[in-house]
Amino acid sequence: MAFINENYLKLPGSYLFSEIARRVDAYKTANPEANIIRLGIGDVTKPLPQAVITGLHAAVDEMADEKTFKGYGPEQGYDFLLEKIVAFDFKSRGVELATDEIFVSDGSKSDTANFQEIFSQNTKIAITDPVYPVYVDSNVMAGRSGTLGADGKWSEMVYMACTAENGFVPQLPTEKVDLIYLCFPNNPTGTTINKTELKKWVDYAKANQAIILYDAAYEAYIQEDDVAHSIYEIDGAKEVAIEFRSFSKNAGFTGTRCSYVVVPKEVMGYTQAGQPVEINKLWNRRHCTKFNGVPYIIQKGAEAVYTQAGQEQIKALVKYYMHNAKMIREGVASTGIEVFGGVNAPYIWLKTPEGLDSWGFFDKLLNEVNIVGTPGVGFGPNGEGYFRLTAFGSKENTEEAIRRFTTEFKL
Numbered sequence: 001m002a003f004i005n006e007n008y009l010k011l012p013g014s015y016l017f018s019e020i021a022r023r024v025d026a027y028k029t030a031n032p033e034a035n036i037i038r039l040g041i042g043d044v045t046k047p048l049p050q051a052v053i054t055g056l057h058a059a060v061d062e063m064a065d066e067k068t069f070k071g072y073g074p075e076q077g078y079d080f081l082l083e084k085i086v087a088f089d090f091k092s093r094g095v096e097l098a099t100d101e102i103f104v105s106d107g108s109k110s111d112t113a114n115f116q117e118i119f120s121q122n123t124k125i126a127i128t129d130p131v132y133p134v135y136v137d138s139n140v141m142a143g144r145s146g147t148l149g150a151d152g153k154w155s156e157m158v159y160m161a162c163t164a165e166n167g168f169v170p171q172l173p174t175e176k177v178d179l180i181y182l183c184f185p186n187n188p189t190g191t192t193i194n195k196t197e198l199k200k201w202v203d204y205a206k207a208n209q210a211i212i213l214y215d216a217a218y219e220a221y222i223q224e225d226d227v228a229h230s231i232y233e234i235d236g237a238k239e240v241a242i243e244f245r246s247f248s249k250n251a252g253f254t255g256t257r258c259s260y261v262v263v264p265k266e267v268m269g270y271t272q273a274g275q276p277v278e279i280n281k282l283w284n285r286r287h288c289t290k291f292n293g294v295p296y297i298i299q300k301g302a303e304a305v306y307t308q309a310g311q312e313q314i315k316a317l318v319k320y321y322m323h324n325a326k327m328i329r330e331g332v333a334s335t336g337i338e339v340f341g342g343v344n345a346p347y348i349w350l351k352t353p354e355g356l357d358s359w360g361f362f363d364k365l366l367n368e369v370n371i372v373g374t375p376g377v378g379f380g381p382n383g384e385g386y387f388r389l390t391a392f393g394s395k396e397n398t399e400e401a402i403r404r405f406t407t408e409f410k411l
């Protein structure tokens with residue numbers, strides 16, 4: 001008999017964004033004329049930068065020629081891309097990394113979901129609340145969560161609340177944890193923390209032999225000086241932090257797929273006997289066994305992000321989306337609804353008005369003004385009473401959405 005992994009049965013019925021898509025499809029079927037504006041899932045809408053397109057085309061031509069054709073590549077990524085990552089994303093910020101500390105992959109969703117595999121079953125997990133659901137669900141699947149309580153919390157996980165009351169700054173856990181998921185700039189709240197706050201986490205991890213899984217997928221959106229682009233800008237972080245980066249949100253690769261994980265050789269995990277083991281070695285072993293590398297063509301597209309034209313074009317993309325973020329922030333605020341985020345991130349987090357809960361507000365927006373957002377509670381119990389809008393729509397759609405929103409919720 002093929003026994004299943006029963007941890008899967010503990011998971012809520014569907015992944016958050018699948019549930020949203022289901023509700024929107026049902027509405028669309030019932031109202032085929034509706035002009036729905038989607039500011040729900042954080043998916044980009046502008047095409048790939050021209051430099052990337054040029055890189056992709058050239059790589060396709062190489063694949064068509066026997067002399068330049070490529071079969072399997074290095075699982076960890078080609079040197080041409082690893083070297084650019086090390087120089088542009090880290091050395092430029094005073095962080096020294098070696099190319100064999102970078103693992104190119106197909107997306108931060110899979111990377112952040114997969115990384116927990118190399119830790120033991122009894123690892124104590126800490127997450128911010130609200131949180132990107134992938135961190136939680138992947139640990140539920142692995143059997144680390146315990147049971148789901150009526151309060152929406154898993155019994156074995158440690159929750160660090162991020163709400164308006166604490167300025168969305170998570171406090172250090174009072175109990176000892178082993179693996180800490182942090183995401184800054186934050187998805188979903190669109191807020192972030194300064195370097196002093198981040199240093200507290202690095203110090204905590206060092207003192208407790210814990211590891212920080214740091215998701216920096218939205219790093220390109222940082223506008224303020226006192227916010228770290230990489231956790232390795234913080235002293236000591238190379239001993240305790242793994243960093244996840246993505247080409248999805250800065251260069252429009254959500255459908256093209258390319259990301260990377262930084263695993264410094266100093267980061268140690270421990271055997272039950274207390275013996276230190278390099279996490280880099282374990283991740284390399286896992287990566288080579290389960291992954292055959294990102295396609296050559298895609299890596300050439302990613303490499304083009306680091307050309308001068310590529311750098312200028314991705315800056316323009318970020319500027320475009322941040323203009324939308326500003327429009328959303330200001331528009332929502334003009335209705336008297338409390339609004340957060342959107343300054344260093346492409347997400348805007350608002351308090352649901354009129355006594356509506358997150359899903360109630362979702363339905364109201366969908367039904368009355370045909371705008372799709374994301375209910376805050378979908379990101380965790382402390383997201384209840386909040387709602388997320390993304391700045392990744394087109395400027396025209398964002399303007400129209402804000403026009404509808406401000407009309408509906410006029411002061």
Ligand code: MLT
Nearest residue numbers: 040041042043109132187
């Ligand atoms: C989100 O909407 O939270 C993100 O787009 C999801 C993702 O990047 O996987």
